[in-house]
Amino acid sequence: MMLPGTRNDPPRRTGVVAAGLVGLAFLLGACETPNPRQANLPPSESDLALLKSASLCERKEHFLQQHPPSALKVTPWGTGQELMVPADQSPLHGDESYFFDEDGVLAGVLYTFRTGLDLDPYPTLRHTLSMLRPVMEFYLHVPGLSTESSFDSSALYETGDEKTTTQYLVIGFKERPTLLQASVTTDPYVRLFSPYRREFLARLKSTGTKKEGQRIDPQGSEDKEPFASLQQFARGQTAQLSYCGPQDYRVAADAYQKAIAGGFTNKVWQAEVHHKYGQALFGLGQYEKAKSEMLQSLAIRPNTPDTLNNLGSTYLKLGDKAAAQAAFEKAIILRPNYAIARFNLAETVEPMNPKRALTEYETYLALAEGIPEEADRVALVQQRVKKMKH
Template identity: 40%
Template sequence: MCILWLGLLTACGPTPAPRLDPMLPPSASDLELLGATRLCDAEDTVVKSWQGLRYEQVPWGSGEQLQRSAQSGQPDHDRFYFFNDEQRLVGAVFRYNQGLSLKPYPVLRQTLSELRPSSTFYIDPTQLLSQEGARSAVLYRTGDYTSTTQYLVLETEGDPTLLVASLAIDPYEQLLSSYHETFLPELNRSRSATPGEPSPEADQSDDFLGLQQFARGEAALFGSCGTAQPAIAVEAYRRSIQHGLKDEARIAEAHHRLGLALRDQSQLADAQRELEQALSLRPNSPVIISNLGRVLAEQQQASRAIELFKRALVLAPNYPEARFHLAQSLEQIDTRRAIEEYETYVALVQGIPREAKRIRFVLERVKRLKGE
């Protein structure tokens, strides 16, 4: 059990429907959070669905936060919606001021019983030595391939009580977790917690703006809202680096991701420069080494690319991406070795659904290289 200030509420995704995918955790819920709204909806679309309801707009770094406090028609909880620079909904937090009994929600209770607790917190560590002792709450995490849903539950015997629920597309999960205790219902905040509404400015770390742009870049690069947007990713990663990041590993990753986004824009020389910068900060990262090799291969620098792929495999022998790209680079130089690398790649990724298309391509290439 962690003795931590509970404000660690993080991001999540839309209320998931029951799933049969064995790769995903249980996520079925009969507690509707977003209603007809969905993550990635445009801000205008979200606001139109709130006709007649009061809300407040406040800055959230370079984005915006909309707050709907408890009202007469909806007295049980406060709602906080977070929008990025493109005015897309990237996360939401729901704070239940009196706690929400989960007795009327058997599907959600069943889901929580099947999930392993992510963390356990003392709600008010100042009460640890008191006669009553400190109450604890459990954080459960679930979601799908692009988003995360979290439930913060007060585990009272026979009647679990929901304190906070949150959802976000994955790149923003860590970012939203920076609010700490400000999202706890007032009756559950520790005595040292600041009263009042959560303020996007109050709990921001020194590199909040850099982290926010990094999350924006991730969402754009990997298509968290359905379609990859490499041009937006390039802008976001550059702004992230300009704003500054405290963690050197994160700085390296920002240069790495910027290199990938530039490659997707066919700006290979710029991509190479960013990947080399990332590698100078993390010289033993097989992923960065392999991706630099890919960019060099696309610039017809096969010998340097092969050296990098081999170097990546020394560091991570079971890294399938490096095996695949090494095989491609060897086809015109060492056919036998290329076949071996292709076959090793297939052995490493067999049974992984997302690799199925590439496996078919590799098997066809092996046939041709063997002259079959």
């Protein structure tokens, strides 16, 4: 599940970036972001089984073996496809829409209950929703709703695990909760699967009839950035961060290149997609091209510590230690508690200035000890510090 507050911005790295001179595993980490992990996950228990006949990351060819193509409605979804199982063929009696990317990988699923799904038979899910704070609340008119009122306050809830996000759109949640839509997706695609998206709310055929004193926004949200770019960025993250199988820098690089071609308009997105493209090129061993992309990212947003740190690691691969040192130092100036940049700087200056390296190593230890993902590197640095002091 993505951290709150990141939905409208490019995903920022939540993990730690490794250095470039301590073996291949650490080296590749220098230009990579680990899979997001959230220490305190929200309640997510449910007795409503959504993914019964498919699983996220499933290949389309396998899905089609379980679902006869003649029973599916197929429509384009950007560069991928949406395969819909109509409500009259669904065990949940709702439209089941399965979205596959251009590589044939299942990115997300949307369930639409046009007449509503009464949650009274699902006490576990109701209890989970009662413990969650709505992401948003709004009034919604659903003409086909089978409850007493087709016009009521609705709420969007969000939960999930380390890699996936589940969203529930519920109407009448304060009295008799009725599920209108639910989506399940891998985290890189989460912004593309909000039930509050305009095209998804339209599936409920809201008319927008307004009662006096009530505010209605039946249209839902729209992307401010090109859908093609957002979709390709998510595809790149999925491949780069190993959400659906082994890390694949080739697919990631292809996706980021297409995302750039799609034409992001926001400078934050522009800078981040060049940064991510540079990371993928680094993983492919194309260091000059990686440097070019990271410099382009910094030309758009000059003071970005993560990009500077990764640029420093790229300079090391190109044999330019002076430029690497300058990049690491600037990253630390901008973010003094940037543990991995401290580690990278220490390794870079150690041959020329052991005293400064020792200081940076000790600062790294003070910042990184207790972080599970850094346990191996912390042990390595502790050994180095011990040798340097004797």
